[in-house]
Amino acid sequence: MLRRRDFFAAPRPGAEPSPDVRWIRPDGNEMEPDDWADSSNRSIGMLIFGTAADEVDDRGRTVRGDTMLILLNAGARSRSYQLPETGSPGVWEERFNTALPFDAAQSGRRVERRGSVNLAGHSTILLGRNERGGP
Numbered sequence: 001m002l003r004r005r006d007f008f009a010a011p012r013p014g015a016e017p018s019p020d021v022r023w024i025r026p027d028g029n030e031m032e033p034d035d036w037a038d039s040s041n042r043s044i045g046m047l048i049f050g051t052a053a054d055e056v057d058d059r060g061r062t063v064r065g066d067t068m069l070i071l072l073n074a075g076a077r078s079r080s081y082q083l084p085e086t087g088s089p090g091v092w093e094e095r096f097n098t099a100l101p102f103d104a105a106q107s108g109r110r111v112e113r114r115g116s117v118n119l120a121g122h123s124t125i126l127l128g129r130n131e132r133g134g135p
Helices: 033-037
Strands: 021-024 043-048 067-073 079-082 092-097 110-112 116-119 123-129
Touching: 043 079, 067 116, 116 123
Parallel strands: none
Antiparallel strands: 021 043, 043 067, 067 123, 079 116, 092 110, 092 123
16 A cells, blocks of 8 residues: 555546545544644644555456555654544554564564554554455
């Protein structure tokens, strides 16, 4: 999902709206115009849906990827982020966290079962959600 041939696109005219990307606030909801204008806001989440993949297989069928959530905190204080609902079954797995020492980050994927994560100050977390039903 992070390596793409084309940039994310808006829905085509006449097509059912299905966003490729949703910008997320710490409460897990989508950013509103006032959120964008808030100069004190130092964190943001970028939710990339697995259905937004632009790769195709040998038969020309779209290859679906994992849904990804990138959380960025430019502030000095930690922020709690509510993990957004995606409408599909699955669990969020932490893929990397810049607040962890390198050895801890390499020790395996941590499954987030609480519904929220703590995003340390000046850090980034990448979470993935396999919604395809396989490993």
